[in-house]
Structures are given as C-alpha cells and as structure tokens.
Amino acid sequence: xxxxxxxxxxxxxxxxxxxxxxxxxxxxxxxxxxxxxxxxxxxxxxxxxxxxxxxxxxxxxxxxxxxxxxxxxxxxxxxxxxxxxxxxxxxxxxxxxxxxxxxxxxxxxxxxxxxxxxxxxxxxxxxxxxxxxxxxxxxxxxxxxxxxxxxxxxxxxxxxxxxxxxxxxxxxxxxxxxxxxxxxxxxxxxxxxxxxxxxxxxxxxxxxxxx
Ligand code: URA
Numbered sequence: 313x314x315x316x317x318x319x320x321x322x323x324x325x326x327x328x329x330x331x332x333x334x335x336x337x338x339x340x341x342x343x344x345x346x347x348x349x350x351x352x353x354x355x356x357x358x359x360x361x362x363x364x365x366x367x368x369x370x371x372x373x374x375x376x377x378x379x380x381x382x383x384x385x386x387x388x389x390x391x392x393x394x395x396x397x398x399x400x401x402x403x404x405x406x407x408x409x410x411x412x413x414x415x416x417x418x419x420x421x422x423x424x425x426x427x428x429x430x431x432x433x434x435x436x437x438x439x440x441x442x443x444x445x446x447x448x449x450x451x452x453x454x455x456x457x458x459x460x461x462x463x464x465x466x467x468x469x470x471x472x473x474x475x476x477x478x479x480x481x482x483x484x485x486x487x488x489x490x491x492x493x494x495x496x497x498x499x500x501x502x503x504x505x506x507x508x509x510x511x512x513x514x515x516x517x518x519x520x521x522x523x
Pocket of ligand 1: 359360366372374375378400479
C-alpha cells in the first residue's frame with residue numbers, strides 16, 4: 313500500500329469508530345478516540361482506553377500519562393509522537409476510567425486489528441496489561457515487561473514489546489525506573505539488536521494488579 317492508501321484506510325477505520333453506537337460507552341463518550349499517527353510507523357503503541365482528556369479531545373494519550381509517554385519517546389528514542397502510531401484497545405472512555413469490560417474489548421478488536429494490518433509495523437509496544445494480554449495471554453506484566461518476543465498475528469510475525477502503562481509509572485517510582493529502562497531496551501531493538509531471550513514457560517496469569 314502507498315502512504316496515501318494507508319492513510320485513507322486508517323481514516324476509514326476512524327470513521328467507523330466514530331459512527332459506531334453498539335456499546336454504551338460509545339453512546340456516552342464525548343468523542344471516540346480511534347488513534348493517530350504515522351501510517352508508515354515502525355512502532356504502534358497500544359494503551360488501554362481513553363481517559364478524560366482523550367474523551368474531550370478525541371486524541372489518544374494527551375493527559376499526564378501521554379505527556380510522560382511523549383517525553384520518554386523523545387528522550388530515549390529521539391522520536392516525536394507523530395513518528396509512531398498511538399492507539400488503544402478500547403476506543404471510547406469507560407465511565408470513571410473503570411477497567412474495560414470484555415465485550416468492550418471484543419467490540420473494538422476489529423479496529424485495532426485493522427490498524428495493525430494497515431500500518432504493518434515492526435514493533436507493537438503494549439502499554440499495560442490489557443493490550444499485553446491481546447498478544448501474550450496468560451503472563452504477568454511484572455515478569456515479561458521489557459522483553460521482546462515474536463508473535464504470529466493474522467499470518468504475520470510481529471515483535472511484541474510489553475511495557476508498563478505510563479500511568480502506572482507515574483504512580484510508583486520503581487515502575488518509573490522500569491518504564492524508562494524498558495525504553496532503553498526498545499532503543500536497542502530499533503537499532504537492530506536481536507530480541508532478548510524470553511522465558512520458556514509463561515508465568516501464572518496476574519490476578520490483582522491493574523497494569
Ligand atoms: N490511558 C490509556 O490507556 N490510553 C489513553 O489514550 C490515555 C490514557
């Protein structure tokens with residue numbers, strides 16, 4: 313696909329997201345938040361769901377978590393946000409920022425899948441446990457964050473790079489350290505270094521923590 317064709321296809325996905333009214337959160341949202349960025353991005357970053365600022369603007373990661381994401385992208389990778397593509401598992405704000413429900417994740421799945429297929433990035437960075445679980449089910453984020461692995465997704469191999477959610481990094485200093493360190497590992501990956509070896513056996517699913 314040419315860049316123009318990719319952009320048109322992404323615009324079409326965004327239009328569908330905006331017109332969809334099949335979920336309660338799609339009806340209560342001020343704005344749908346389909347995602348945005350470079351149609352030729354090497355990296356797609358996938359968060360959880362829009363928060364208040366995203367709902368008000370229709371743009372992903374524009375609040376405090378977004379500021380941290382932008383700052384770290386710039387400092388660690390020398391990338392501005394328009395060089396990557398940023399989106400979420402769920403495209404509408406859940407009330408009071410509650411966790412997304414399974415039917416909400418399922419209803420929004422088609423659009424994220426299409427965005428990935430259109431952009432065909434080298435690396436999918438998952439931010440938080442909901443987006444991680446889409447590609448690497450049954451593992452604990454504390455056990456696998458910062459470790460790249462190849463995952464077959466719709467007939468294509470992608471490098472999945474799980475990271476803590478930036479909101480979690482903002483809440484706890486230890487996670488901030490890990491968040492920044494993981495960006496350093498991502499930089500190595502982009503520089504062509506092979507992915508670090510991942511544990512053979514997945515850890516037990518995480519039950520309690522949010523991210
Ligand atoms: N948190 C997310 O997961 N996504 C956003 O777009 C904003 C905050």
